[in-house]
Amino acid sequence: MADPHTVRREIRLNASCGRQIAEHLVSGLPYETCGVLRGKAAAGGMRIDAFAPIRNVAPDPLHRFVLDPAEWTRECLRGGGLIGLFHSHPSSPPVPSDEDLRQLPLFAGMLSAYLIGSPAKTGGEIELNGYMIEKGKNGLYHLIPADVTHG
Ligand SMILES: [Zn+2]
Numbered sequence: 001m002a003d004p005h006t007v008r009r010e011i012r013l014n015a016s017c018g019r020q021i022a023e024h025l026v027s028g029l030p031y032e033t034c035g036v037l038r039g040k041a042a043a044g045g046m047r048i049d050a051f052a053p054i055r056n057v058a059p060d061p062l063h064r065f066v067l068d069p070a071e072w073t074r075e076c077l078r079g080g081g082l083i084g085l086f087h088s089h090p091s092s093p094p095v096p097s098d099e100d101l102r103q104l105p106l107f108a109g110m111l112s113a114y115l116i117g118s119p120a121k122t123g124g125e126i127e128l129n130g131y132m133i134e135k136g137k138n139g140l141y142h143l144i145p146a147d148v149t150h151g
Pocket of ligand 1: 087088089095096097100116
């Protein structure tokens with residue numbers, strides 16, 4: 001896992017983007033929701049400027065997500081700073097599942113930020129965890145925990 005001497009990275013979301021992610025997550029309950037993030041690398045991590053929801057077409061959307069291929073392709077063709085992926089865990093903590101890690105190589109080559117959200121246990125806000133997608137020396141991709149900040 002992460003080298004303990006590595007400085008923790010930061011994924012900074014602008015306010016409207018954070019709000020859109022929360023609204024998309026809540027409006028999709030009880031199903032998993034997903035979408036893409038646009039932004040750019042910034043000192044110490046990344047800055048996320050925009051969020052675009054993508055339909056979850058998984059046959060069992062309670063426990064999985066599959067990006068709608070047409071919408072995913074459209075977002076890819078739009079270009080311009082496609083940098084990360086978001087999805088939600090409606091009924092489990094916002095940490096990568098075994099399935100998430102199995103799917104990671106599908107996106108890992110082109111994306112570098114990975115967000116998972118869950119409904120907050122208390123209050124109206126969501127719980128959001130952020131990870132940097134990094135390639136290890138063994139050629140495998142890893143999710144390195146990052147600090148998610150707003151502003
Ligand atoms: Zn997941």
